[in-house]
Amino acid sequence: MPENDRLSGCLDKINLDFVEREATPKLLMKLSIQLHLAGLSLSNIVSFLEVFGVERVRSTVHNWVHKADLQPESGRNPNHVAVDETVIRLDDEQYWLYAAVDPETNDLLHTQLEPTTNNALADRFFADLRDKHDIDDATVLVDGSASLQRACRKHDLDFRYERHGNRNSVERVFREIKRRTTCFSNCFSNAEAETADEWLRSFAFAWNQLI
Numbered sequence: 001m002p003e004n005d006r007l008s009g010c011l012d013k014i015n016l017d018f019v020e021r022e023a024t025p026k027l028l029m030k031l032s033i034q035l036h037l038a039g040l041s042l043s044n045i046v047s048f049l050e051v052f053g054v055e056r057v058r059s060t061v062h063n064w065v066h067k068a069d070l071q072p073e074s075g076r077n078p079n080h081v082a083v084d085e086t087v088i089r090l091d092d093e094q095y096w097l098y099a100a101v102d103p104e105t106n107d108l109l110h111t112q113l114e115p116t117t118n119n120a121l122a123d124r125f126f127a128d129l130r131d132k133h134d135i136d137d138a139t140v141l142v143d144g145s146a147s148l149q150r151a152c153r154k155h156d157l158d159f160r161y162e163r164h165g166n167r168n169s170v171e172r173v174f175r176e177i178k179r180r181t182t183c184f185s186n187c188f189s190n191a192e193a194e195t196a197d198e199w200l201r202s203f204a205f206a207w208n209q210l211i
Contacts, residue, residue: 037206108204
């Protein structure tokens with residue numbers, strides 16, 4: 001699919017029903033949201049809007065992104081699912097990001113941000129993943145995480161230990177998320193956990209449209 005078709009399709013899926021009194025043309029709002037999720041900083045988005053004679057502050061663009069409430073579509077039926085967890089920092093606090101990726105398409109299926117990692121949270125991650133997608137017949141690709149393997153057994157899911165191969169897809173997603181966080185490091189600055197969680201769902205939406 002040509003890049004411009006994918007971009008147009010992504011723009012069409014950005015819902016601006018939250019807009020009440022906003023003088024900015026909706027196309028520019030959608031482009032701003034998409035460009036930010038694709039990697040452009042809020043400051044650069046503000047400069048982009050100025051080219052079209054629209055003056056907005058960074059917080060306004062930030063609000064557009066979060067109020068759009070973007071998240072990956074449900075209802076997938078993958079043959080394989082690569083799952084993993086990694087550390088994400090919110091200022092000086094450490095959080096754990098759980099993620100599931102379809103390695104055949106590289107689509108992000110589900111993300112979950114938690115203040116720690118344990119068996120109960122891994123179990124909830126798989127419960128939410130199963131609510132969103134049909135993975136009962138899929139093979140889940142896991143690394144050595146005991147909690148993820150235990151959750152697979154609890155949900156009666158077929159899983160396979162794999163360090164590389166198809167699991168590289170979820171590692172690529174994690175690398176991009178970490179690149180995209182503040183100052184291209186593994187840290188969200190001045191962000192609440194809820195805000196970071198919303199951004200991660202929005203990122204998953206954009207990732208699936210543009211990969």
